[in-house]
Amino acid sequence: VSHSTANAGDPETAREERTARAHLSRVVEPGDPGLSGEVAEHGWLGVARRLWSGHGPPRWQARHKALTSSTAGLLRAVAKLGIHVTVPGDATWPLGLDDLEAADLGPVACLWVRGRLPHANGAADLSRRGVAIVGARACSSYGQHVATELACHLTAQGWTVVSGAAYGIDAGAHRGALAGHPGAGDARVATVAVMACGVDRAYPTAHADLLDRIVADGGAVISELPPGSAPQRWRFLQRNRVIAALTATTVVVEAASRSGAAGTARAAMALSRHVGAVPGPVTAVTSVGCHELIRDGIATLVRDVGDVIELSSPMGQGLLDVGPVDGPQAVPGAGLLPQRVVACLSSIDGMSTAQVALVAGLDVGHVRSILLDLEHTATVARQDGGWIRVGRRGRLGTS
Amino acid sequence: VSHSTANAGDPETAREERTARAHLSRVVEPGDPGLSGEVAEHGWLGVARRLWSGHGPPRWQARHKALTSSTAGLLRAVAKLGIHVTVPGDATWPLGLDDLEAADLGPVACLWVRGRLPHANGAADLSRRGVAIVGARACSSYGQHVATELACHLTAQGWTVVSGAAYGIDAGAHRGALAGHPGAGDARVATVAVMACGVDRAYPTAHADLLDRIVADGGAVISELPPGSAPQRWRFLQRNRVIAALTATTVVVEAASRSGAAGTARAAMALSRHVGAVPGPVTAVTSVGCHELIRDGIATLVRDVGDVIELSSPMGQGLLDVGPVDGPQAVPGAGLLPQRVVACLSSIDGMSTAQVALVAGLDVGHVRSILLDLEHTATVARQDGGWIRVGRRGRLGTS
Numbered sequence: 001v002s003h004s005t006a007n008a009g010d011p012e013t014a015r016e017e018r019t020a021r022a023h024l025s026r027v028v029e030p031g032d033p034g035l036s037g038e039v040a041e042h043g044w045l046g047v048a049r050r051l052w053s054g055h056g057p058p059r060w061q062a063r064h065k066a067l068t069s070s071t072a073g074l075l076r077a078v079a080k081l082g083i084h085v086t087v088p089g090d091a092t093w094p095l096g097l098d099d100l101e102a103a104d105l106g107p108v109a110c111l112w113v114r115g116r117l118p119h120a121n122g123a124a125d126l127s128r129r130g131v132a133i134v135g136a137r138a139c140s141s142y143g144q145h146v147a148t149e150l151a152c153h154l155t156a157q158g159w160t161v162v163s164g165a166a167y168g169i170d171a172g173a174h175r176g177a178l179a180g181h182p183g184a185g186d187a188r189v190a191t192v193a194v195m196a197c198g199v200d201r202a203y204p205t206a207h208a209d210l211l212d213r214i215v216a217d218g219g220a221v222i223s224e225l226p227p228g229s230a231p232q233r234w235r236f237l238q239r240n241r242v243i244a245a246l247t248a249t250t251v252v253v254e255a256a257s258r259s260g261a262a263g264t265a266r267a268a269m270a271l272s273r274h275v276g277a278v279p280g281p282v283t284a285v286t287s288v289g290c291h292e293l294i295r296d297g298i299a300t301l302v303r304d305v306g307d308v309i310e311l312s313s314p315m316g317q318g319l320l321d322v323g324p325v326d327g328p329q330a331v332p333g334a335g336l337l338p339q340r341v342v343a344c345l346s347s348i349d350g351m352s353t354a355q356v357a358l359v360a361g362l363d364v365g366h367v368r369s370i371l372l373d374l375e376h377t378a379t380v381a382r383q384d385g386g387w388i389r390v391g392r393r394g395r396l397g398t399s
Numbered sequence: 400v401s402h403s404t405a406n407a408g409d410p411e412t413a414r415e416e417r418t419a420r421a422h423l424s425r426v427v428e429p430g431d432p433g434l435s436g437e438v439a440e441h442g443w444l445g446v447a448r449r450l451w452s453g454h455g456p457p458r459w460q461a462r463h464k465a466l467t468s469s470t471a472g473l474l475r476a477v478a479k480l481g482i483h484v485t486v487p488g489d490a491t492w493p494l495g496l497d498d499l500e501a502a503d504l505g506p507v508a509c510l511w512v513r514g515r516l517p518h519a520n521g522a523a524d525l526s527r528r529g530v531a532i533v534g535a536r537a538c539s540s541y542g543q544h545v546a547t548e549l550a551c552h553l554t555a556q557g558w559t560v561v562s563g564a565a566y567g568i569d570a571g572a573h574r575g576a577l578a579g580h581p582g583a584g585d586a587r588v589a590t591v592a593v594m595a596c597g598v599d600r601a602y603p604t605a606h607a608d609l610l611d612r613i614v615a616d617g618g619a620v621i622s623e624l625p626p627g628s629a630p631q632r633w634r635f636l637q638r639n640r641v642i643a644a645l646t647a648t649t650v651v652v653e654a655a656s657r658s659g660a661a662g663t664a665r666a667a668m669a670l671s672r673h674v675g676a677v678p679g680p681v682t683a684v685t686s687v688g689c690h691e692l693i694r695d696g697i698a699t700l701v702r703d704v705g706d707v708i709e710l711s712s713p714m715g716q717g718l719l720d721v722g723p724v725d726g727p728q729a730v731p732g733a734g735l736l737p738q739r740v741v742a743c744l745s746s747i748d749g750m751s752t753a754q755v756a757l758v759a760g761l762d763v764g765h766v767r768s769i770l771l772d773l774e775h776t777a778t779v780a781r782q783d784g785g786w787i788r789v790g791r792r793g794r795l796g797t798s
Binding site for chain 2 (some may be wrong): 142145146278279280281283284287291294295300301303307330
């Protein structure tokens, strides 16, 4: 967990600005059209101080007055849950967020983080090595397969997969990322879930286990909304601009015509990010949004991880990164295969051996043999004819 | 059948040039790199006269000497089979073929025609109202469905569908075109099959019935090769350039990476034609060529008939042409539905009711009721659990 200074000048001012930004994240709704102007005039600390002394837009004052805890107190309380705040100047502040203001998409005051973000030393920052994989909740098995495969191959090659933890494509992206990642011991961050609610909440609740696993395996669950925030409908739109800004490339794997994922793609274009879309059958409603993005010239048609890396890299560089990544050899070391199988499983919903094999990209016979071994060590169990993950891995970031 | 003059000046010269071109089509292999230069120097009639007097490239002289019939005799003989020749200046000479020479793709001496080509009065010429639908022989049921649907909707809106009569996408395109066309009574040409052999031969032989049906329903089977020519491997490549040159747009519906259909698309690009490609699942080998064409900027992603017409039309015009074309109302008049069902059937391979419904774009229950009616009138029959077409419709253009 990083707590480096937000301001290289004065440590005390930096601490105050961190608290000010965290406070404003509690008071100002993401995307509030007035924030940018107020900050330009008074600075983050100035805007917060004005609120503390009774100034600023009435909508902010109203929320400020309604708070029942101090922001310093909240920061201390959530630290016990493994939640911290990152602000500009921190080693883990994602540099891509700095582009939001210029694109007129509204600045992010701070990020609330559960888990670990890459250190923004340049090379590992999400704006260079992060790919957003987004798409429909009601996706097809084809879309689920493609999202999982892309994510698995991306993390196996050291990329970080960013998504929104929703059902469907998002979940496939996160699960694939976990399956492809060498594991919690690896310094690289497999996947980051960007929430439209506080990071202390699981939304959807059925993904509580997935979110815990993301944190446990060395990734992060993040939000610009403070802990306790509810996933209101309008917050998803704002959340999508954060996903687009964080990453080098947004890939849409299946989306309806005017969907949130298509909106993320348009935000990515506004931010001069790369945009890819995976085609599908023209007879499938699930691919309508992708085909529109390609036809409208917003997205490049991407077929596989090679296309995504080529799209995401400085010119020509990506081509060198793409080794033979098909099949099990994408995960370095055969000893990691059981871990990859476990990463595919949920602790709630049983999956058939064939489903696990599909997600893991392994042969069914191979997966069956691994599952039987894991059953002996009580790492997995059978439930309603499927397999679930069991074991004592803690919640909230303890691994 | 059109026999207008090849040369507006002198009818005798025109007749001689028609015979000269027909003769050269028997002697010079399509795409021969020497033809263009010889014609530029001597003219078509001059090149033929030189052969008759023992001059010209040895490869042509050898073939010229090996002929066992005069070209005038051949023209008379094939006329009895409903086959005629069309040359530049004829009302049915497709204007698009004139672009082959400028694109350095080799001129076409003449076309041998069984059936009826559109009169090239401008509006109806294939270069304005013709769309090539091409693709893999080993296509998926998805590709078959899309080719059939596109073709059906195109002919229902008065467009002519051009293809190569091969298995797979080609056959789907021709069958869909016949299904969507109002029938032989309509002046518009539903579909044109461009052969890589003589028009007197059926290749593949299993498509003899399909080719007959194309002619019987007011379409055409054409080739630049004279009757009797065999479908040699290299002739398919040359045939593909003719398909591309004839039409306003080439649409590829499923193709392997270095396939003939992808070659047709590249020829179409070289001829400054529009090129469309239908996307499919990235997991399907059958769509690899289409995705390449889109990524390489050669083809525009097309999803449906609206996209194809928009692509094929002078700017903006296509948008006005697209009415509500989904479902049965695309065929004007409910009395035409039995005809549409019959058009979907083969007289050799049985099709299930569901398959017929898919191709015809009608409800299964509706198709079943039509088929049962048609069985009473002995227009269709059951064979091996499927439906086939029966009846006394003659071959070679008699309807």
